[in-house]
Amino acid sequence: MNNLWMNLGCMIKKFVLSLLCTLVLGIGLVHLVWAAEPPESTTAVMAEGVVRKLDVNNRKLTIKHGPIANLNMSGMTMSFKAKAGVVLDDIKEGDAIVFSAVEENDQYVVTQLRKKQ
Numbered sequence: 870m871n872n873l874w875m876n877l878g879c880m881i882k883k884f885v886l887s888l889l890c891t892l893v894l895g896i897g898l899v900h901l902v903w904a905a906e907p908p909e910s911t912t913a914v915m916a917e918g919v920v921r922k923l924d925v926n927n928r929k930l931t932i933k934h935g936p937i938a939n940l941n942m943s944g945m946t947m948s949f950k951a952k953a954g955v956v957l958d959d960i961k962e963g964d965a966i967v968f969s970a971v972e973e974n975d976q977y978v979v980t981q982l983r984k985k986q
C-alpha cells in the first residue's frame with residue numbers, strides 16, 4: 870500500500886514536470902517564431918520620389934516617384950494619402966524624398982517618409 874502511494878506521488882511529479890517542460894518549450898517556440906518575423910518597417914520597400922503637391926491638412930501628397938517594387942509600379946506622378954504617424958511638417962513641395970507605400974482599401978498610402986539627404 871505504501872509503495873502504491875509513493876508510486877502515485879512520483880507519477881504526479883513526473884506529470885507536473887513534463888507539463889512544465891511542455892509549457893517552457895512552447896513559450897520558447899513562440900518567441901522563436903516571433904523573432905524570425907521581421908517588423909513591418911524593415912519589410913517595406915523604399916522608393917524615391919519628389920514631392921509635387923502637398924496638402925498637410927488633408928494629409929494628401931502628390932509624388933513623382935520612381936519604381937515601387939511592392940506595388941509593382943514603374944515611375945509616375947500620382948497622389949498618396951499619408952498614414953497616421955507619418956510626419957509631413959518638415960517636407961515641402963519640390964523636396965526629394967525616400968518613402969514606402971502600400972495599397973490599403975483601394976488607396977495608396979505612404980507609410981514611411983523622409984527627406985533624401
Ligand SMILES: [Cu+2]
Pocket residue numbers: 934942943944945946947
Ligand atoms: Cu504610382
